[in-house]
Amino acid sequence: MANVANTASSLDLLRCFEDGAVGGCGVDVRQSGGRCVVRMAGDAGEGVMRFFEVLPGVRLSFNDFHMEECESGFAVSDEVLCVDYCFEGRMEQLLSDGTCSYVAAGDLKVDDRTRHVGRFVMPLAHYHGITVSFEVKRAQRSIERALGGFPVDLRALRRRFCASGDPAIMRGVPGAERIFSDLCAAPSEVRAACFKLKVLELLLLLETTDASPALNERRPYFHRSQVEKVKAARDSMVADLSAGFSARETAERVGLPLTAFKACFKGVYGMPPFAYLRARRMERAAQLLRDTGLRVADIGLMVGYDSPSKFTAAFKDVIGQTPTAYRRQGRFS
Known part of the structure; x- marks a missing residue:
């Protein structure tokens, strides 16, 4: 620290x-x-x-x-x-x-x-x-x-x-x-x-x-005990980016009602759980595209997408380019 x-x-x-x-x-x-x-x-x-x-x-x-x-x-x-x-x-x-x-x-x-x-x-x-x-x-x-x-x-x-x-x-x-x-x-x-x-x-x-x-008229604040549970949930979400994600199961695992979990997660991280996880997945995918020669489809699997087309769509939505275009730009920049 x-x-x-x-x-x-x-x-x-x-x-x-x-x-x-x-x-x-x-x-x-x-x-x-x-x-x-x-x-x-x-x-x-x-x-x-x-x-x-x-x-x-x-x-x-x-x-x-x-x-x-x-x-x-x-x-x-x-x-x-x-x-x-x-x-x-x-x-x-x-x-x-x-x-x-x-x-x-x-x-x-x-x-x-x-x-x-x-x-x-x-x-x-x-x-x-x-x-x-x-x-x-x-x-x-x-x-x-x-x-x-x-x-x-x-x-x-x-x-x-x-x-x-x-x-x-x-x-x-x-x-x-x-x-x-x-x-x-x-x-x-x-x-x-x-x-x-x-x-x-x-x-x-x-x-x-x-x-x-x-x-x-303060914006919603969250008690420390809730925040610690949400942070534990976040850690489990990003520990294995290839794993599937269910907000309900994750909330139950840390002992929070689903609505409270979603609200507190957005309060801490500034975005809903799934949007946060998708952003982290695409950051990891971008790093793999820059630093490795792995196939695009294999990188998609590593970040939780068994469909290359869904991975390409998600990557473009977050990063602004397709995975292939992103890798090509990195090679010639």
Whole structure:
């Protein structure tokens, strides 16, 4: 398990990784000016966090993880406000009531990191996103110096979104995707100015966003015991991709009613059980087409299709090409 001390504020990043290897991962930390890059690699996978100081007390983190889980050791000592945006993947967090929350592609999460210590799981084994973090007191002074009369009070924003202590998660907030995409696309020659403008624009967006749906009409969450059963079911589903699959039998095997199993599985992995299994089968088939000379029909059998025509149709539906065309493209690319 990777152990990530998620430096959501302008704390000394090197101090958070002072051992040089955390949770079995090798950690490489490099700082230059207002930028710090943290790279982790180990049995659990690999991850890169690129930190930029926007203003004193305001920091951006570009997060790129290819791992199944990480352990956060970040504990706040001052008032902090963090805004996370997910581009791809999913992130699971255990909440105070024993349920699990999920941040998915297109989601905006606002929290104060008061409950950020612990395990974070990436059910799809990857997560790509951006974190904008504020040390409230210091950041407020910096913003006021940079732009006098700015109408956002960070403490009031923190109270509005973080009253429960659990993260407020919002989906499809108008304007959020554009702001975070602009942060990714900022040209290097004007990056510092662009970061400042976009962070201020984000604060204005939050100032005019109704927090009540995220706080009072939360999307369905699932208790940890259900989640663990669904993960056990997922492991059995992908252990042998050539085997047949029955959602009802799988649900019974892990001790969940069929309806609850399907709902929880989609909540954890973002898609129904059969769609998830088909995607994993086609990923495996694509890897075999690239790396082996096996016949297409034999690869189809290895991923659960005894009919070449059904395998071809499923592969094209998921990958966008027939297996033969995919293999040919790989050979000539």
